[in-house]
Amino acid sequence: MTKTLAPSDFESYGPKTLDIGQDVAQLTQDLLDIFSVSGEEKCLADAVEQQLTALSHLSVVRNGDSIIARTNWGKSQRVVLAGHLDTVPLPQVEGSLGTVPSRWIEEDGEQILYGRGATDMKGGVAVQLALAATLTDAAYDITYVFYDHEEVASELSGLARLMREHRDLLTDADFAVLLEPTDGTIEGGCNGTMRFWVHCAGKAAHSGRAWVGENAIHKMGDVLTRLATYKPQTYEVEGLAYREGLNAVQIRGGVAGNVIPDAASVHINYRFAPNKTLDEAIAHVEEVFEGYELDFVDQSSAARPGLDAELSRSLIESVGQEPKPKYGWTDVARFSEIGIPAVNFGPGDALLAHTDNEHVSASAIDKCYRALKRWLIA
Amino acid sequence: MTKTLAPSDFESYGPKTLDIGQDVAQLTQDLLDIFSVSGEEKCLADAVEQQLTALSHLSVVRNGDSIIARTNWGKSQRVVLAGHLDTVPLPQVEGSLGTVPSRWIEEDGEQILYGRGATDMKGGVAVQLALAATLTDAAYDITYVFYDHEEVASELSGLARLMREHRDLLTDADFAVLLEPTDGTIEGGCNGTMRFWVHCAGKAAHSGRAWVGENAIHKMGDVLTRLATYKPQTYEVEGLAYREGLNAVQIRGGVAGNVIPDAASVHINYRFAPNKTLDEAIAHVEEVFEGYELDFVDQSSAARPGLDAELSRSLIESVGQEPKPKYGWTDVARFSEIGIPAVNFGPGDALLAHTDNEHVSASAIDKCYRALKRWLIA
Numbered sequence: 001m002t003k004t005l006a007p008s009d010f011e012s013y014g015p016k017t018l019d020i021g022q023d024v025a026q027l028t029q030d031l032l033d034i035f036s037v038s039g040e041e042k043c044l045a046d047a048v049e050q051q052l053t054a055l056s057h058l059s060v061v062r063n064g065d066s067i068i069a070r071t072n073w074g075k076s077q078r079v080v081l082a083g084h085l086d087t088v089p090l091p092q093v094e095g096s097l098g099t100v101p102s103r104w105i106e107e108d109g110e111q112i113l114y115g116r117g118a119t120d121m122k123g124g125v126a127v128q129l130a131l132a133a134t135l136t137d138a139a140y141d142i143t144y145v146f147y148d149h150e151e152v153a154s155e156l157s158g159l160a161r162l163m164r165e166h167r168d169l170l171t172d173a174d175f176a177v178l179l180e181p182t183d184g185t186i187e188g189g190c191n192g193t194m195r196f197w198v199h200c201a202g203k204a205a206h207s208g209r210a211w212v213g214e215n216a217i218h219k220m221g222d223v224l225t226r227l228a229t230y231k232p233q234t235y236e237v238e239g240l241a242y243r244e245g246l247n248a249v250q251i252r253g254g255v256a257g258n259v260i261p262d263a264a265s266v267h268i269n270y271r272f273a274p275n276k277t278l279d280e281a282i283a284h285v286e287e288v289f290e291g292y293e294l295d296f297v298d299q300s301s302a303a304r305p306g307l308d309a310e311l312s313r314s315l316i317e318s319v320g321q322e323p324k325p326k327y328g329w330t331d332v333a334r335f336s337e338i339g340i341p342a343v344n345f346g347p348g349d350a351l352l353a354h355t356d357n358e359h360v361s362a363s364a365i366d367k368c369y370r371a372l373k374r375w376l377i378a
Numbered sequence: 379m380t381k382t383l384a385p386s387d388f389e390s391y392g393p394k395t396l397d398i399g400q401d402v403a404q405l406t407q408d409l410l411d412i413f414s415v416s417g418e419e420k421c422l423a424d425a426v427e428q429q430l431t432a433l434s435h436l437s438v439v440r441n442g443d444s445i446i447a448r449t450n451w452g453k454s455q456r457v458v459l460a461g462h463l464d465t466v467p468l469p470q471v472e473g474s475l476g477t478v479p480s481r482w483i484e485e486d487g488e489q490i491l492y493g494r495g496a497t498d499m500k501g502g503v504a505v506q507l508a509l510a511a512t513l514t515d516a517a518y519d520i521t522y523v524f525y526d527h528e529e530v531a532s533e534l535s536g537l538a539r540l541m542r543e544h545r546d547l548l549t550d551a552d553f554a555v556l557l558e559p560t561d562g563t564i565e566g567g568c569n570g571t572m573r574f575w576v577h578c579a580g581k582a583a584h585s586g587r588a589w590v591g592e593n594a595i596h597k598m599g600d601v602l603t604r605l606a607t608y609k610p611q612t613y614e615v616e617g618l619a620y621r622e623g624l625n626a627v628q629i630r631g632g633v634a635g636n637v638i639p640d641a642a643s644v645h646i647n648y649r650f651a652p653n654k655t656l657d658e659a660i661a662h663v664e665e666v667f668e669g670y671e672l673d674f675v676d677q678s679s680a681a682r683p684g685l686d687a688e689l690s691r692s693l694i695e696s697v698g699q700e701p702k703p704k705y706g707w708t709d710v711a712r713f714s715e716i717g718i719p720a721v722n723f724g725p726g727d728a729l730l731a732h733t734d735n736e737h738v739s740a741s742a743i744d745k746c747y748r749a750l751k752r753w754l755i756a
Contacts, residue, residue: 191586195635207647208569208706210610210623217626217644221602228596232588245588248595249635251642254628257573257676258647264629266595269585269636298635328586 018047020129024369025113025362028126032102032115038086038156041065041148045085048129048146057136058144061166065148066158068169069132071141078141079311079376080176080340082331083125084150084158087117088354111362120151120353123360124179124346127369131376138376140311143173150331154300159331163338175311176335177372181348184364186319187326188240188305188312188343190333191271192281195249195298198223198289204255204262213260217253220264224248226288227268235273238305240325242273246288267297271327274302303333306341318375319345345372396425398507402747403491403740406504410480410493416464416534419443419526423463426524429507435514436522439544443526444536446547447510449519456519457689457754458554458718459509460709461502462528462536465495466732489740498529498731501738502557502724505747509754516754518689521551528709532678537709541716553689554713555750559726562742564690564697565704566618566683566721568711569649570659573627573676576601576667582633582640591638595631598642602626604666605646613651616683618703620651624666645675649705652680681711684719696753697723723750 018030036044045065052060058069065085102115113123125146132144147158154160163170180187200220205213232244246268253264272281278301286294306312307323316323326332326344335342347364396408414422423443430438436447443463480493491501503524510522525536532538541548558565578598583591610622624646631642650659656679664672684690685701694701704710704722713720725742 193586206706207623207625207627208571208649210625210649211621215605215625217629218602218606220629221599221606224596224599224602227593228599243589245585247585247588247593247638248632249585249637249639250632251595251598251629251639252632254626254630254645257627257645259627260625261627261629267632267635271586271588328584 018051018129020051020133024126024130025111025365027130028118028123028360028365029102029104029113031122031126032113032117036085036087036117037089038149038152041085045146045148048085051129052132052144055132058132061169063162063165064158066162067146068162068166069144070169071138073137073141075139075141077174077311078143078172080143080145080170080173080335081128081131081179081372082145082147082159082176083121083128083179083346084147085125086148086151087120087122088151090116112359113362114359116358118360119181119348119350119358121180121346121348123348123365123368124181126365127179127347127372130369131372134373135376139378140376142376143170145170159334163334171338171340173340175309176332176340176342177315178330178332178335178342178344179346180330180344181346181350181353182326182344183349184347184367185321186316186323186343186345188238188307188323189274189303189336190326190328190330190344191242191244191273192276192278192302192333193298193300193329194270194281194285194296195267196285197265197267197295197297198292199263199265199295202260202262205260207258207260210260213262216261216264220251220253220266223266223289223292230288235275237273237275238307240305240307240323242275242325243327244273245269245271246285272302274304276302300329301333301337303336303342306336306343309341312341312343314378315343315345315375318378319371396429398429398511402504402508403489403743405508406496406501406738406743407480407482407491409500409504410491410495414463414465414495415467416527416530419463423524423526426463426507430510430522433510436510439547441540441543442536444540445524446540446544447522448547451515451519453517453519455553455689456521456551458521458523458548458551458713459506459557459750460523460525460537460554461499461506461557461724462525463503464526464529465498465500466529468494490737491740492737494736496736496738497559497726497728498736499558499724499726501726501743501746502559504743505557505725505750508747509750512751513754517756518754520754521548523548537712541712549716549718551718553687554710554718554720555693556708556710556713556720556722557724558708558722559724559728559731560704560722561727562725562745563699564694564701564721564723566616566685566701567652567681567714568704568706568708568722569620569622569651570654570656570680570711571676571678571707572648572659572663572674573645574663575643575645575673575675576670577641577643577673580638580640583638585636585638588638591640594639594642598629598631598644601644601667601670608666613653615651615653616685618683618685618701620653620703621705622651623647623649624663650680652682654680678707679711679715681714681720684714684721687719690719690721692756693721693723693753696756697749
């Protein structure tokens with residue numbers, strides 16, 4: 001049995017007073033228990049703001065449902081710790097684990113926290129909050145950023161809005177860590193992504209007299225053959241291998257069973273390595289589809305891994321794991337665009353994000369918290 | 379301004395008493411003035427039945443909204459004159475000529491009748507009715523067939539139902555003339571038609587990690603290339619050239635902008651010449667798409683032209699025009715299937731059928747009427 005679930009279906013969901021001074025794994029569960037699907041982050045933003053405002057070592061700015069909290073210790077370098085407050089919608093299958101606000105389950109002797117946002121990314125947000133509560137001094141000044149609308153269209157992004165409306169509170173940083181799930185290692189940069197349509201035109205006719213028409217779907221064969229024979233490349237950037245992909249994600253055409261179609265369209269997604277600028281990536285697909293007009297709907301730059309930044313090297317050392325490339329697009333690209341090297345580092349497996357089976361272990365959250373704390377106070 | 383029009387929008391539409399003894403062109407207009415979109419043929423069938431029952435030289439059988447009226451003159455040969463009572467729905471553009479029941483317009487000195495059904499095929503039905511009213515003797519016995527549900531799915535066909543439920547009233551004929559519009563000449567037989575889906579399967583994955591998936595749309599490239607490079611043939615059957623066509627009429631695939639599609643499907647229509655049986659046509663497309671499973675949704679045999687039948691030759695002579703092949707599928711194929719040679723011959727241009735601009739000239743209706751009458755009494 002499936003139905004669309006609303007917040008009111010969950011009696012235990014609702015605004016709560018947070019205690020950011022408690023154990024970081026337990027704090028994650030409390031964050032899960034505050035409903036915050038994109039567009040409905042207010043309760044969670046209120047609770048976070050209230051906690052941060054109470055800390056005398058932070059100056060706090062609220063903007064919509066985003067919050068910037070900064071230390072002002074006068075250090076020579078400044079680090080951003082950033083994470084989004086929103087989650088994707090709740091699973092639609094009643095009774096699946098993701099539909100309950102949160103649940104601890106012991107598996108192989110480990111405490112595992114299930115629920116929407118467990119992986120993406122309330123574990124990371126809990127680490128940010130626990131660090132904000134604990135660190136009253138560190139080797140660097142810290143800018144904590146909590147933002148809304150990450151899981152929806154780019155034009156709604158809370159982080160992009162902060163970069164427009166409070167740019168001065170962000171651009172003075174030397175390095176940024178985005179606490180998106182990376183399963184305990186550092187994932188550098190991210191591939192860029194763009195989407196575009198290729199349209200083929202024909203001439204409609206009754207299919208009983210096909211020769212007076214021109215079949216637009218048949219013409220699409222050439223486009224699909226270019227896609228099928230395209231060999232996606234892997235590029236090494238700052239020691240990390242970025243694997244590209246060029247894929248049709250949708251195709252459509254045709255009006256009726258007896259009509260020669262006069263239009264057919266294929267929607268294509270290009271994921272490109274950070275060895276290219278956006279313009280270079282556009283030039284590449286224009287070459288692949290020479291002779292066709294590309295109708296772009298979406299273009300996001302890649303981000304270089306930023307692993308050669310001094311602060312990056314010390315973070316890698318503190319984490320003690322081999323860094324990896326990030327394939328999916330993340331907000332590190334936004335920091336990269338304003339000139340701040342940024343990496344992804346947070347608890348949980350990114351492959352579980354958005355699934356009905358989202359979960360994270362208490363030990364992963366704790367390990368991330370300790371690695372960042374060690375690095376920040378070193 | 380567009381809206382969906384219903385019969386009630388037309389005050390002048392409604393049941394009328396027909397007078398089938400009047401001028402055949404004027405009779406056509408009266409037929410247009412009785413609304414008879416597929417499924418709503420009852421008023422027209424009632425009027426036709428009432429007129430035919432009044433004629434002592436006919437024995438009339440009503441079945442649903444179909445009518446069979448037979449002469450019993452004891453002739454050695456019997457001819458079927460068949461036509462459907464239904465029309466496609468009314469045009470949806472208010473004020474277009476097709477939305478008014480009927481209108482005579484003089485063009486270049488000719489009287490032209492506009493309205494839904496003018497071409498397809500109330501001109502032909504008027505000719506049948508006028509012949510039924512006039513001919514009290516002829517060279518052949520005549521079976522007049524008027525049927526419902528021709529413009530909709532094959533399983534609803536009134537003619538197919540008559541062939542199941544009153545087979546004996548139809549199979550004793552030697553030849554059939556279907557009064558579908560052929561613009562004054564005889565169109566022999568018809569191409570067959572079949573529709574089938576070709577499905578390609580893949581494996582879903584996030585498009586940021588395309589290499590763990592398998593793109594079903596890319597695989598479709600091979601199918602489209604086979605279609606694009608396919609050379610449709612023309613076959614001569616009994617002196618008429620039948621042009622074939624193999625065409626994609628719909629394509630679909632993909633679920634979201636960031637998902638590697640695990641399924642893609644193309645819907646294909648094959649129009650094949652009457653030099654092939656249905657089985658031979660199936661074998662042909664199975665060869666073209668070797669390696670793929672074909673998911674058939676629709677299969678209709680072709681009909682040989684029937685021009686070598688003795689009655690056909692005398693009709694050709696009476697019409698005095700070079701016969702042509704019929705490309706579109708028509709009910710001649712149903713007569714052909716039960717062993718009765720059949721041709722299409724009726725007033726109006728088939729290319730106008732189903733358009734908002736449907737029309738037929740008074741002279742074309744009259745010419746068809748006189749050619750058939752001349753042939754029947756010869």
